[in-house]
Amino acid sequence: MSKPRRIVTTEYFYHLYNRFVGGYHLFESKEIVDDFFDIFNRNAGKYGISVYALYCMSNHFHALIKLTEENLSEFIQRYSTQFCRLVNRKLKRKGHVFQTRHKTQIVQTDKYLKTVVKYIFNNARRAGIVNQVEDYHWSNLDEIINTYPNNEKYKELFELLFARTLPIKKIIEWLNSEEKNEDIKAVHNQFLTDENEREKILKKIERRKQAGKTACRRKPELKTNKEFIEKIIEEVRKYFKKKPEEIALWRNEQYSNSHTCWYILSIKYNLKLKQICEYYKIHRHQTISNAITRINENEGKKQCIEKIIKELEK
Secondary structure (H helix, E strand, O other): OOOOOOOOOOOOEEEEEEEEHHHOOHHHOHHHHHHHHHHHHHHHHHOOOEEEEEEEOOOEEEEEEEOOOOOHHHHHHHHHHHHHHHHHHHHOOOOOOEOOOOEEEEEOOHHHHHHHHHHHHOHHHHOOOOOOHHHOOOEOHHHHHHHOOOOHHHHHHHHHHHOOOOOHHHHHHHHHOOOOHHHHHHHHOOOOOOHHHHHHHHHHHHHHHHHHHHHHHOOOOOOOHHHHHHHHHHHHHHHHHHOHHHHHHHHOHHHHHHHHHHHHHHHOOOOOHHHHHHHHHOOOHHHHHHHHHOOOOOHHHHHHHHHHHHHHOO
16 A cells, blocks of 8 residues: 655644654664764755754654755655765664655644644653653754754744744743653654545645735735835834733834845735734744844845834834
């Protein structure tokens, strides 16, 4: 019986997982772990894949990734072949390294994304190897701790999880908090997707793509930068009049790019100003982060940001 084809899309995060053949404890050597990280990340960069989490236990690994192109199978084939050849050469062995085909599951909701992230970084703690998640070093958690929040990729992930920027200390505290049994079971069962569920996911992805195409065909409501800035300032003042304590976020340089999202969301995504307010307030990842990546570096952008901030400070 043939295996079902993978659902490949750039719309969602993926939880990627595999175990070594025969339960082989391959990741008991730091050298092999380093080789795995190097080959996995190098090929991810080559195929335009963002790696948000990569976690190695002795006989298996977990990863959280996101595609920019529909090339998941090509990436898995390339990196796993290179890793297999390297391991067989170093350990003087033959045959497959991975037990079976890589398991890939689309993370369809923000709630489930939170469950998966916590599950991945708690593997060693759950197995009793360490007492705190930060004590286990065969993952990219050390990199997250050392580069967050200056690393836009990790900042984007945790802003999506918590709807705001949290200090790394708070994130580690959350990772160390107790997991719910139902969440663990949900992750364990996630790869058991039947054909009906697969079709449901494909239809959802198609609806999302069609909705995006329809939005792009609409004419932008705001015609000029001047008209846009005046209306944005008016809406922002109304919003912060109700919540003055949040105005500090707008004066922080860390959020300067996000201010420009108001313009991008209006012109590119054709959203009404009230919708934009809601999207910005809860840091919706898949709209705002995509908008940020399409901002052109020019004087017009800088002037737009400066004027908004200047008007807010009056």
